[in-house]
Amino acid sequence: MYVVCIIRVIMVSSSMSRVMCVSAAAGVLSSSVEQKIYVELNETVPCVRLLNATHQIGCQSSISGDTGVLHVLETESDLDWILSSGPHPPYMVIMETAFFNRSVMMRMKNSSRVAGVAVIVSKTGLADNFSPHTTCPNQNTGVYSASYGSDLANCNVTMWNPLGNGLSYEDFAFPVFALKDENQTQVIRKCYQDHNLRVNGSAPQYPLCAMQLFSHMHAATDTVTCMRRTDLQNRFSINPEVLCDPLSDFNVWTSTRPLNNSAKGHAANESVVIAATRLDGRSFFWEQAPSAEGTVSGIVTLLATIQALSPVTQEAPPPRNIFFSFFQGEAFDYIGSSKMVYDMERNDFVIDLNNVHSMLEIGQVGLRRGRSLWMHSDPVSRQNKSVDTEVSEEERKLSLFSHALSLDQPSVSQPLPPSSFQRFLRVRGIPGLVLADHNTSFNNRYYESLYDDAENLNVTYPPDLSPDEQLVYETDAAKSLAEVATLVARSLYIQAGGEKKNLNNITADPKIWFLHQHVSDCVRLLWFLGSGPPQFYIGLGPRIHGPVHSVTRFVQYILANLTGTVTNLTESQCQNPSEVNTENKDLFSYFWVSGPASVNNTGEPFCRSASVRLSKAVSPAFELLEYGSPNYSIIPQSRWKSIRARIFPIFKYCPLLTNHTSMESFRKWTLMTGFVVQGHKWTCL
Amino acid sequence: MNLERIPNEEKLGLSRRYYLGGFAFLPFLWLVNVLWFFREAFLKPTYTEQPQIKSYVKKSALGLIVWVAVLTTWITIFQHFRAQWGEVGDYLSFTIPLGTA
Numbered sequence: 001m002y003v004v005c006i007i008r009v010i011m012v013s014s015s016m017s018r019v020m021c022v023s024a025a026a027g028v029l030s031s032s033v034e035q036k037i038y039v040e041l042n043e044t045v046p047c048v049r050l051l052n053a054t055h056q057i058g059c060q061s062s063i064s065g066d067t068g069v070l071h072v073l074e075t076e077s078d079l080d081w082i083l084s085s086g087p088h089p090p091y092m093v094i095m096e097t098a099f100f101n102r103s104v105m106m107r108m109k110n111s112s113r114v115a116g117v118a119v120i121v122s123k124t125g126l127a128d129n130f131s132p133h134t135t136c137p138n139q140n141t142g143v144y145s146a147s148y149g150s151d152l153a154n155c156n157v158t159m160w161n162p163l164g165n166g167l168s169y170e171d172f173a174f175p176v177f178a179l180k181d182e183n184q185t186q187v188i189r190k191c192y193q194d195h196n197l198r199v200n201g202s203a204p205q206y207p208l209c210a211m212q213l214f215s216h217m218h219a220a221t222d223t224v225t226c227m228r229r230t231d232l233q234n235r236f237s238i239n240p241e242v243l244c245d246p247l248s249d250f251n252v253w254t255s256t257r258p259l260n261n262s263a264k265g266h267a268a269n270e271s272v273v274i275a276a277t278r279l280d281g282r283s284f285f286w287e288q289a290p291s292a293e294g295t296v297s298g299i300v301t302l303l304a305t306i307q308a309l310s311p312v313t314q315e316a317p318p319p320r321n322i323f324f325s326f327f328q329g330e331a332f333d334y335i336g337s338s339k340m341v342y343d344m345e346r347n348d349f350v351i352d353l354n355n356v357h358s359m360l361e362i363g364q365v366g367l368r369r370g371r372s373l374w375m376h377s378d379p380v381s382r383q384n385k386s387v388d389t390e391v392s393e394e395e396r397k398l399s400l401f402s403h404a405l406s407l408d409q410p411s412v413s414q415p416l417p418p419s420s421f422q423r424f425l426r427v428r429g430i431p432g433l434v435l436a437d438h439n440t441s442f443n444n445r446y447y448e449s450l451y452d453d454a455e456n457l458n459v460t461y462p463p464d465l466s467p468d469e470q471l472v473y474e475t476d477a478a479k480s481l482a483e484v485a486t487l488v489a490r491s492l493y494i495q496a497g498g499e500k501k502n503l504n505n506i507t508a509d510p511k512i513w514f515l516h517q518h519v520s521d522c523v524r525l526l527w528f529l530g531s532g533p534p535q536f537y538i539g540l541g542p543r544i545h546g547p548v549h550s551v552t553r554f555v556q557y558i559l560a561n562l563t564g565t566v567t568n569l570t571e572s573q574c575q576n577p578s579e580v581n582t583e584n585k586d587l588f589s590y591f592w593v594s595g596p597a598s599v600n601n602t603g604e605p606f607c608r609s610a611s612v613r614l615s616k617a618v619s620p621a622f623e624l625l626e627y628g629s630p631n632y633s634i635i636p637q638s639r640w641k642s643i644r645a646r647i648f649p650i651f652k653y654c655p656l657l658t659n660h661t662s663m664e665s666f667r668k669w670t671l672m673t674g675f676v677v678q679g680h681k682w683t684c685l
Numbered sequence: 686m687n688l689e690r691i692p693n694e695e696k697l698g699l700s701r702r703y704y705l706g707g708f709a710f711l712p713f714l715w716l717v718n719v720l721w722f723f724r725e726a727f728l729k730p731t732y733t734e735q736p737q738i739k740s741y742v743k744k745s746a747l748g749l750i751v752w753v754a755v756l757t758t759w760i761t762i763f764q765h766f767r768a769q770w771g772e773v774g775d776y777l778s779f780t781i782p783l784g785t786a
Contacts, residue, residue: 060784218783228772229781241783638784 041188041645043181044118047172048286049217049638050332051226051244053628056219057168058638061116061175065214068092068115070192070647073099083111087203090115092211094179094188098125102165109172116175116213118645120185121450129445132167132284135159137448141333141633143422144415149380152415158440160417161447168284168448175213177645178285178450191647211647219244219638224627226636244636248541248618249549251336252279252326252556254306254563256313256496258587258611259321265347267355271320273496274359274432275488276337276420277302278330279555281536283450289331289537290453293444296536297366297457297481299326299555304485304508305362307562309493312505318498320357326555327420328617329538331448333633336617337420341427342632349615353424358394359432360492361421365484366457366477367443372408373484374439378416381429390431398433398491404483410439417442435488453533474510482510538617540637556612560591564610574607589613688725696725697734704741712752715745 049058071082072094079099082091092115093108100119108114136155144153151157179185191209198204218241219226226244233240259267277298281291289295306324313322329335343349365373375395382388399407416422419434437443446452459477461470485508493506534551541549567590569580574592577583583590588609595603621632628634688696703718719742726739767774768786775781 063784216784220784221786225771225775229775232775232781243783 038646038648039187039191041179041184041647043179043184044645045178045180045285045288046213046215046643047176047178047284048215048640049219050635051219051221051223051638052635053224053630054222055169056171056221058217059172059174059176059215060217061213061215063216065212065216066090066092066115066175067210067212069650070094070188070196070209070211072096072189072192073104079104079107081198083107083113086113088208089113092213093117094192094211095119096125097122098127101127101130102167105167105170105172108174109170114174116177116211118177118179118188118211118213121178121180122182123451123455126451129163130449130451131161131164131445131447133161133164133282133448134166134169135161135164137161137164137331137418138333138422140630141338141423142416142418143378143425144380148426149378149415152380152413158414158417160441162441163445164447168282175215176284177213177215178288188647191649195649207649207651209647210650211645213645215640215643217638217640218242219636223634223636226638227627242639244638245540246618246622246636247329247332247335247538247633248616248622249280249328249336249538250552250614251328251340251617252552252559252612252614254324254559254610254612256309256322257317259323259350260586261350261613262586264349266352267350270351270355271357272323272351272355273320273357273492274323274325274424275302275305275362275492276325276327276359277362278420279326279328279336279536279552280331280538281452282331282448283452283537285450287535287537287539288450289448289535290450290533291448291536292453292457292459293364293366294447294452297364298362301362301365301481301485301488302326303555303558303562304482305489305492306559308485308489308506308508310563312493312498312502316499316502318493318496320496322492322496323351324559328549328552329619329633330420332538332635333619334420334423335538335619335633335635337423338632339617339620340615341423342620343615345427353428353430356424356428356430358390358495359421359424359430360394360488360495361419361432361434362484362488363417363419363434363436364442364444365435365437366481368405368437368480368484370480371437372406373487374408374410374436376410376414376416376419376434376436377432378421378425379413380415381425381431382412384429387429387431391433394431394433394491394495397494398435398487400494401487401490405487407487408439414440435484478510482508552614556614557591557593559612560589560593560608560610563612564588564591564608567607567609569607571605571607577609583609587611688721693732693734696722697737700725700738700741704745707745707748712749715749715752718742718745719749 047059049056049060051057068090069086069088069092071078071086071091073079073082074096082093090113095104095117097120105117108117137160139154143149146153179188188211195207195209196204220243223244230240230243233242255272259270278295279299281289281295283289302324309322325340327334327336327340330337340349341353344352363376375398377391377395382391395407395409416425416434417436417438421432421434424430424432444452444456446456457477459475461473461475465473486506489506489508490503493503494500534554536551539549567574567583569577569583569590571592573580573583574590577588577590578585588611591608591610592605593608594605619633619635621627621629621634624632626632626634691699700718700722703714703721707715707718722738722742726735726742729735763777767778770777
């Protein structure tokens with residue numbers, strides 16, 4: 001056994017070297033040594049880089065990780081220590097929730113002493129509001145522009161998200177991770193308290209606890225550059241590196257009367273009322289988007305509407321078809337709705353814009369708290385007389401049912417809030433309304449953030465309920481959404497020309513509120529949703545558990561359960577229904593599902609047919625190869641090789657290599673040494 | 686190869702070959718010519734072929750300096766401005782670093 005001293009130099013701009021002396025039998029290092037040094041942190045969530053036409057947003061780390069001495073940011077004096085007075089820069093900041101705001105993050109961004117930030121995600125110390133989104137969401141891809149309602153564009157009249165601090169759209173040169181697991185945070189705190197605490201105002205001594213974060217992103221600059229470089233790699237490189245991927249997933253749609261999926265373009269004799277909502281959300285961190293008020297309230301309301309309508313529309317179908325659509329990717333400049341409108345324009349969808357009679361969209365409706373529901377409409381298209389009449393009719397029909405809740409109209413000069421309906425208006429002046437619980441600005445104080453969760457919607461259960469009992473308990477939030485759903489269902493029925501006598505049978509069931517907690521027993525999915533609340537980030541399509549995002553699959557199967565019929569096909573027939581004469585693959589899709597487990601039912605699988613379909617939700621700009629397009633969403637997500645975090649102790653002080661300038665001089669010396677050695681070799685010729 | 690044991694005509698021939706070869710965009714041949722024949726050309730006592738070897742060494746040194754100047758200038762400009770050149774910079778690059786401009 002002999003002792004081998006190895007100098008490991010981490011060759012990045014803002015790191016320090018470690019001198020690691022290990023005992024090695026015959027010079028072979030085993031990985032158990034690594035386990036004795038590093039503590040891997042598994043429950044962390046990174047912030048990743050996204051691009052748009054002109055900028056890069058998000059966070060970037062160095063290629064072999066950013067290392068810094070741990071310091072917990074709890075007070076203002078900690079901030080001074082990190083930014084100016086601490087003697088061991090660069091620091092890795094463990095940020096308490098209260099300090100995760102714009103002013104602190106901008107100071108971190110401008111400082112060279114910060115190697116990275118790990119944010120503790122908890123409710124203690126959470127400010128009254130936190131929205132990392134912009135103040136005017138999707139302002140450049142909506143309907144209002146210099147040529148359409150120019151005085152309404154760019155939120156001149158109404159600032160929809162005044163509490164937004166825009167952090168999600170800033171570019172950080174250091175990694176930012178979120179620490180979601182309380183046990184892991186305790187480990188980090190303990191390491192900090194054992195080694196890094198200041199004693200009586202004097203600086204802590206080595207050994208110090210340090211953390212290393214890896215989140216090196218491949219993409220840079222903007223979308224045009226990234227796609228060009230990916231293209232160059234694919235054409236000329238032996239081992240092509242893909243730098244970024246467009247955000248893509250699927251929209252979910254269904255209709256009360258089945259539409260022929262193989263007949264694209266204008267559908268003869270079809271007049272359609274579209275009822276829409278969004279299916280996604282986002283936050284500062286990757287794949288985290290609980291989006292309770294922002295998204296789930298709309299999804300649940302529309303699902304309850306569909307459930308309320310489906311028996312009546314089977315018995316007494318209204319003259320017009322009702323087309324329900326859940327749009328994916330709306331947080332990123334309306335990916336799903338712009339794709340559907342694009343397909344409709346090119347006759348590549350089951351219906352086209354001439355089939356559309358009117359539209360009703362459900363926006364954020366969860367924070368009503370007994371107050372009014374607002375009907376937003378577009379003042380510019382209402383300048384056209386016929387459109388105005390139709391919209392007023394639609395409002396009147398909604399107002400017919402305002403017994404349980406009151407309906408209000410915003411002032412006539414107020415524009416539409418950010419909504420998928422705006423993408424339809426860009427192409428055609430369709431009469432339509434957007435329902436929301438807010439008048440001039442969002443009631444949601446945590447819009448598109450990690451904290452927009454069930455607690456934000458006041459979903460609370462009495463403490464003594466079991467999870468199964470919670471599934472069927474009617475919370476106030478559920479009752480409120482059920483009222484909205486009943487209103488929407490009845491007015492959609494009337495809007496579609498149905499008869500008034502059937503209206504009393506249309507009522508939404510408050511028990512449909514289950515999206516937050518568990519999978520309902522009524523729909524046993526083939527894919528397991530995972531522990532914890534579902535996250536609504538659009539992502540890139542193929543997932544670990546299947547080719548489609550789990551939430552999209554979830555909504556698809558719920559819809560199949562609510563609107564479909566049970567068939568007695570076998571499994572192979574279910575997968576190839578065209579072989580069976582009685583079934584029609586063009587009108588229905590077939591799902592092989594297992595039944596509910598109950599006393600008299602063993603949960604045997606069966607085949608369900610429903611007119612529920614998925615349609616691709618990827619921005620048309622990526623199909624048209626116009627990567628700088630101002631008309632469509634061009635937001636790709638960067639690729640990366642590895643994302644991880646670990647903490648370890650630093651034992652020895654290496655004065656040569658502790659900051660940028662010393663690293664440069666080290667490199668210079670190495671280069672000089674190399675030249676001297678080479679020169680000596682030549683002189684011996 | 687030890688130059689001591691080679692007759693002078695062969696030394697001249699070697700130096701000429703290295704000098705001529707450097708014109709085929711091979712400046713390292715000129716570098717070798719300069720370093721290898723420096724002692725022969727300038728530090729040894731005079732012999733018949735020495736003036737010619739001396740001229741070859743001087744011309745190689747000149748060519749080498751020109752090459753070094755051109756390459757240094759181009760490398761400096763490219764490293765400094767590649768990111769700003771956008772599309773042109775990417776088409777000129779063999780490997781583009783990941784994650785940075």
